[in-house]
Amino acid sequence: MVDESSIGQSKAKCVCSFLQELNDAVKAKFIEEYPEELIETNPSFFSQFTLVVATQLVEESMAKLDRICREANVMLIFACSYGLTGLVRVSVKEHTVIESKPDHFLDDLRLNNPWPELMSFAEAIDLNVQDPAAHKHIPYVVILVKMAHGWAKAHGGALPSTREEKREFKELLKGRIIAMDEDNYREAIDASFKVFAPQGISKRVWGLDP
Numbered sequence: 001m002v003d004e005s006s007i008g009q010s011k012a013k014c015v016c017s018f019l020q021e022l023n024d025a026v027k028a029k030f031i032e033e034y035p036e037e038l039i040e041t042n043p044s045f046f047s048q049f050t051l052v053v054a055t056q057l058v059e060e061s062m063a064k065l066d067r068i069c070r071e072a073n074v075m076l077i078f079a080c081s082y083g084l085t086g087l088v089r090v091s092v093k094e095h096t097v098i099e100s101k102p103d104h105f106l107d108d109l110r111l112n113n114p115w116p117e118l119m120s121f122a123e124a125i126d127l128n129v130q131d132p133a134a135h136k137h138i139p140y141v142v143i144l145v146k147m148a149h150g151w152a153k154a155h156g157g158a159l160p161s162t163r164e165e166k167r168e169f170k171e172l173l174k175g176r177i178i179a180m181d182e183d184n185y186r187e188a189i190d191a192s193f194k195v196f197a198p199q200g201i202s203k204r205v206w207g208l209d210p
Contacts, residue, residue: 047072
């Protein structure tokens with residue numbers, strides 16, 4: 001990074017100058033002072049940054065700098081190298097993230113209890129249509145509504161509940177695929193678990209004070 005013209009000059013000054021050539025938009029300055037002394041005598045110096053990168057510091061200085069940066073809410077990266085090996089440590093204050101959405105959100109498509117208009121729409125579509133283009137454009141919701149309705153009729157009004165019945169229901173869906181590019185049926189297979197989901201409004205919603 002430095003050349004013969006830099007001999008006899010401050011390393012910090014030369015390196016800072018060359019680093020600025022990498023990006024003209026960056027403002028850089030150098031300080032000729034031992035890092036350990038700067039940590040001891042001027043800890044507020046580090047609060048002006050959003051990120052501090054420290055290299056080859058002893059353990060005691062690392063611990064002090066870590067406390068300084070944490071109090072100033074500044075991210076700190078330690079780097080040490082020993083020949084061809086080295087280590088990097090990142091130090092930052094704990095950041096709590098709260099997931100505001102439920103872990104497993106289940107959209108209610110009413111697949112197992114369709115309202116009259118949805119059922120009427122589904123009944124108007126023939127799953128046995130011979131036209132390949134029409135077959136691959138049947139909405140997967142319609143496929144599941146009709147297949148669930150057919151299953152319930154054949155099983156005394158009950159939907160698949162056991163592991164074996166759920167597997168059998170998926171096999172019925174797979175059996176209706178007539179071409180490799182029918183993504184609608186693959187969507188139906190992937191979403192088939194929604195047919196087995198509990199019906200109605202959840203207890204948590206019922207428990208809300210109106």
